[in-house]
Amino acid sequence: MKDEEGGRMKTPHILVVDDELSMRELLEFMLEREGYEVSCAVNGMNAISMIKATSFDLLLCDIRLGDITGLEVLKVAKKENPHTVVIMISAYSSAETAVEAMNEGAYDYVPKPFDNNELKQTIAKALELRTIAQEKRLLDDELKKHLHFNRIVGNSPKMHHVYEMIRQVCKTTTNVLITGESGTGKELVARAIHEKSDRRDQPFVSINCGSIPETLLESEFFGHKKGAFTGADQNKKGLFEMANKGTVFLDEIGEISSSMQVKLLKAVQDKAFIPVGGSESISVDVRFVSATNRKLENEVIEGRFREDLFYRLNVIEIRLPPLRERKEDLRILAQHFLEKYSSEMGKRMTKISSYAIDLLNKYDFPGNIRELENLIERSVALSNTNILLPDNLSISIHKRTWMEEEKERGVDIDAMAQGVSLDDILEGIERAYIQKALDLSKGNQKMTARLLDINTRSLRYRLKKLNL
Ligand SMILES: Nc1ncnc2c1ncn2[C@@H]1O[C@H](COP(=O)(O)OP(=O)(O)OP(=O)(O)O)[C@@H](O)[C@H]1O
Numbered sequence: 001m002k003d004e005e006g007g008r009m010k011t012p013h014i015l016v017v018d019d020e021l022s023m024r025e026l027l028e029f030m031l032e033r034e035g036y037e038v039s040c041a042v043n044g045m046n047a048i049s050m051i052k053a054t055s056f057d058l059l060l061c062d063i064r065l066g067d068i069t070g071l072e073v074l075k076v077a078k079k080e081n082p083h084t085v086v087i088m089i090s091a092y093s094s095a096e097t098a099v100e101a102m103n104e105g106a107y108d109y110v111p112k113p114f115d116n117n118e119l120k121q122t123i124a125k126a127l128e129l130r131t132i133a134q135e136k137r138l139l140d141d142e143l144k145k146h147l148h149f150n151r152i153v154g155n156s157p158k159m160h161h162v163y164e165m166i167r168q169v170c171k172t173t174t175n176v177l178i179t180g181e182s183g184t185g186k187e188l189v190a191r192a193i194h195e196k197s198d199r200r201d202q203p204f205v206s207i208n209c210g211s212i213p214e215t216l217l218e219s220e221f222f223g224h225k226k227g228a229f230t231g232a233d234q235n236k237k238g239l240f241e242m243a244n245k246g247t248v249f250l251d252e253i254g255e256i257s258s259s260m261q262v263k264l265l266k267a268v269q270d271k272a273f274i275p276v277g278g279s280e281s282i283s284v285d286v287r288f289v290s291a292t293n294r295k296l297e298n299e300v301i302e303g304r305f306r307e308d309l310f311y312r313l314n315v316i317e318i319r320l321p322p323l324r325e326r327k328e329d330l331r332i333l334a335q336h337f338l339e340k341y342s343s344e345m346g347k348r349m350t351k352i353s354s355y356a357i358d359l360l361n362k363y364d365f366p367g368n369i370r371e372l373e374n375l376i377e378r379s380v381a382l383s384n385t386n387i388l389l390p391d392n393l394s395i396s397i398h399k400r401t402w403m404e405e406e407k408e409r410g411v412d413i414d415a416m417a418q419g420v421s422l423d424d425i426l427e428g429i430e431r432a433y434i435q436k437a438l439d440l441s442k443g444n445q446k447m448t449a450r451l452l453d454i455n456t457r458s459l460r461y462r463l464k465k466l467n468l
């Protein structure tokens with residue numbers, strides 16, 4: 001467990017509040033032996049002044065204290081620090097006081113005499129839950145802090161660089177080219193640029209250049225006049241005109257044909273165009289943001305993309321890093337999607353097990369954030385616990401992770417010249433996969449078999465054969 005500074009958790013500090021000396025001594029002795037730091041208060045007022053002076057992780061508080069009641073101490077403790085865990089103890093337990101204490105935020109109510117071991121367990125459990133809740137709060141804070149770029153989640157230095165770029169370009173009308181692999185968030189960034197600019201109340205018009213047939217693209221861009229071509233039975237405004245005063249997002253710009261490139265260049269240069277079948281030019285005030293997952297420089301070198309258009313659109317380039325180059329964002333991204341889909345599906349999933357995060361960390365996500373998002377969505381749909389466990393993650397990710405490792409290890413086919421034993425090679429591979437599956441599922445045979453897509457009987461047979 002880590003604390004706020006990322007170091008080891010400090011020893012939990014417990015305050016024992018009881019007016020009876022023997023009880024204080026018993027609890028102090030018992031809890032110090034458990035490794036906690038323990039302080040004692042002899043009555044209610046004493047407890048309150050200590051609570052105001054120091055922050056305690058946990059309070060063990062008797063109900064009858066001689067002066068004020070334990071319930072009043074509870075109220076003050078919760079007011080001073082809502083994260084303090086309070087456990088009430090009393091020999092005079094009535095259901096009513098218990099309910100009242102719980103309503104005031106007590107974690108539990110323990111009747112006297114109590115079983116020492118049970119009390120120790122209750123305390124350990126309460127502190128553990130508190131750290132889980134604390135961890136989640138930290139994550140929530142982090143999420144909140146870094147959601148300020150219009151739903152863009154990420155706290156890695158590379159993403160901070162992206163945010164800085166967005167901040168700089170959103171004040172200008174400079175044309176921006178966003179590059180990055182598929183699923184890295186190019187469209188999200190394009191929208192953020194628009195929403196952070198003075199144009200935010202004007203239209204954001206997105207055109208996917210790759211999905212519109214060449215013959216239609218010109219009319220989509222610039223509009224057409226009635227009778228311009230078969231089927232043009234009335235005048236139609238183009239998307240550039242609709243985006244007037246706003247932003248045009250040219251998605252997959254690398255896909256447009258060379259004849260369209262000429263027309264687009266002219267429109268971008270002049271901020272004016274002539275609708276298909278028209279004669280008069282229409283001027284517009286638009287900012288162009290384009291995106292591509294191709295290496296446009298290479299397309300230019302190879303003559304597939306006009307150099308002049310490239311420089312027009314690419315006044316400033318924002319490069320989005322692939323997810324594998326900013327693994328430190330994986331956790332908050334996964335948590336973000338978990339909460340999104342959990343609430344969409346009416347589930348109550350709040351946390352991802354650290355082990356599941358470890359698994360995700362081993363995978364290199366060729367489909368980037370979109371792939372992670374889909375994976376979490378599927379996992380949420382399939383799970384019925386409130387914590388996302390490794391078993392809920394799609395099996396394909398486990399298999400693909402190992403394949404990557406296997407590839408890295410490299411099977412030595414060149415050794416063939418000296419002759420090889422195919423059985424030995426296959427047995428080696430079998431052993432490596434089974435061992436890995438066993439590790440991943442912490443020795444659980446059922447899960448191991450599932451990961452390997454064999455039945456448990458076959459697994460047991462192989463374990464015996466391989467002496468595993
Ligand atoms: N940093 C991020 N924070 C939160 N969600 C993100 C982030 N990056 C991407 N996404 C989500 O991942 C999905 C893919 O993002 P987007 O469509 O912007 O990617 P893209 O780079 O345009 O991909 P493509 O090249 O395939 O069009 C979207 O659902 C988007 O909301």
Ligand SMILES: [Mg+2]
Binds near residue numbers: 186187251
């Ligand atoms: Mg896109």
